[in-house]
Amino acid sequence: MKIVILGLYYRLPVFMQNLAVSLYGLMLYQQRYTGVYKRYRKKYARNSHEDLKREQKIQNKKFLRLLHYAAANSPFYREFYKDVPLDEIRTAADIGKLPILHKDMLRDNLDRIYTIPKRKSLIFYTGGTTGVPLEVRKRKADVRKRMAYLDAYKLSFGFENNKMKSARFFGKKIVADSPKKPVFWRTNYAGRQRLYSTYHLTEENLPYYVADLNRYKPAAIDGFVSAVYTVAKYMEDNGIKSAFTPKAVFTTSETVLPLHRETIERVFGCPLSDQYASNEGAPFIIQCRCGSYHEALDTGIFEHIPAEGGVKLLVTGFDTFGTPLIRYDIGDMIITTDKDRACACKSSHPVIAGISGRDTAFLITEKGRFSQVQLSVLVSSLSKTVSQMQFIQKKDGGIHVLCIGKEKNKENSSDKLLTALGQFFGTGTKITLEFTDSLYRLSSGKFQLIVKEEWMKEGKQRSYTQE
Structure with a gap:
């Protein structure tokens, strides 16, 4: 049914597609920005989070409410916690007494985890990194509170959602693969949004994107x-x-690398603020105006688990009553900092150094493991030769490097790049280069600097399915 509707949509003229997008935007507005939304946005906008004891009290209260609700209303959690004395869990500090919810457990037991019927919920889908998106059910009030929290955060930068114009680069296929006209965006008039396709960002098309943004x-x-x-x-x-x-550039869903931040802030003359969450309902990690990443205690609990290559994150989301997430191993890694580090913004919410991405996102060579952050330094050093790069880990241990080049003389560029790559990864590492105008993306439109060969699939567009 969805494919049929999309087929009809793609055959419409652009102005009709804009109307369809706007009608869909109006529906989303009714779902997400009505009811308790305005009251909670005002409440969240007033809270500076300066009083740590107050924030911890809020966290404890929300945690216990979610825990006992899940144990009473979810058949899965009722059985999962049958050997756990829940009356001994009195604060968020006691969460370690509960078992960990792994991703395969969530996937295999979804029907028993749900606490509300589908007809009474709003449905969200995960990015489908395993190839099978998870269907997450949420209560309407939880969704509206979550959107209120997100918009209160954006308001701290001076941007008021739904009232000021925004440009959004996201992974929905709002434009056909081969459009008749070079119009790679659609407008949601109801939400004052212009939606730009991330699937058509080639050197040939970029002048149209830039001209329209301006x-x-x-x-x-x-x-x-x-x-x-x-x-x-x-x-x-x-x-x-x-x-x-702009007031700010707000990013999410992908790891922000130093080269991203430096270039974007320089070109647009505004701060880049990153935030972490997930469609499953992970609590927020928000970058404040001072540039610090804060774990928002009033939206959930964050546990830091030492793991190979860094620190793994376990999350408990306070707005996940429809599909409870308690001690969920979401598969993301963070970069920690001094536990008691204070921020100039005066928020008492804990500060971390950053989000490093998926726990599988490492490149292995004879010289060891390389993270996306380390590779971004390499890409930055080669910026006179290439605009963008992507590193594919081959099954045989070698590396296939995709490059969007700047120089017309590809042979000359290849020699420079192979020399630099050999020095960086080790001369014993087998390296191949490919100059291209497109890089691999997940079906959701997300991009990663590192891709494993076994994840890749070919089609009209380069794409992959991450394990």
């Missing part, structure tokens, strides 16, 4: 950092000035 002049840009970076990098490389200064 015409539209959004008050904020949000979405995948890789897409915003691609646009910003093209503007900088071609001497194109931004005709507007």
Whole structure:
């Protein structure tokens, strides 16, 4: 049914597609921004989170409410906790007494985890990194509170969602694979959003994206950092000035690398603020105006588990009553910092150094493991030769490197790149280069610097399914 509807949508003229997108946006507005939304946005906007004891009291109260609700209403959790004395769990500090919920357990037991029927819930889908998106059920009030929290955070940068214009780069296929006209965006008039396709960001198409952004002049840009970076990098490389200064660029879903932040902030003349969450309902990690990543205690519990290559995150989300997530091993890694580090913004919420991405996102060579952050330093050092790169881990241990080049003489560029890559990864590492105008993305539109060969699949567009 969905394929049939999309087929009809793609055959419509652009102005009709804009109308369809706007009608869908109006439906989302009714679902997400009505009811308790306004009351909670005001409440969250007033809270500076300065009083740690108050924040911990809120966290304890919300945790116990979720825990006992899940144990009473979810057949899975009722059985999962049958040997756990729940009356001994009195604060968030006691959460370690509960078993860990792993991703395969969530996937295999979804029907028994749900606490509400489908007809009474709003449905969200995970990105489907395993190839099978999870269907998550949420109560309407929980969704509205969550959107209120997100919008209160954006308001701290001076941006008011639904009232100011925004440009959004995300993974929905709003434009056909081969459009008749070079119009790679659609407009949601109901939400004052212009939605830009992340699937058509090639060197050939980028001039159209840039020209339209400069015409539209959004008050904020949000979405995948890789897409915003691609646009910003093209503007900088071609001497194109931004005709507007956004309040901020808000990113999510992908790891923000130093080269992303430096380029985007330089080109658009505004701060880049990153935030972490998930469609499953992970609590928020939010980057404040001072640049610190704060774990929002009033949205959930974050546990740091030492693991190979870094620190793994376990999450408990306080707005997951429909599909409870308690001690959920979400598969993401973070970079920790001094436990008692204070931030100039005066928030008492714990500070971490950053989010490093999936626990599988490492490149293995004879010199050891390389993270996306380490590779970003390499890419930055080669910025005079290439605009973007992606590293594919081959099954035989070698590395296939995709490059979007700058120099017309590809042979000359290849020699430079192979020399630099050999020095970085070790001369014993088998390295192959491919110059291209497109890189691999997940079906959700997300981009990662590191891809494993076994994840890849070929089609009209380069894509992969991450394990």
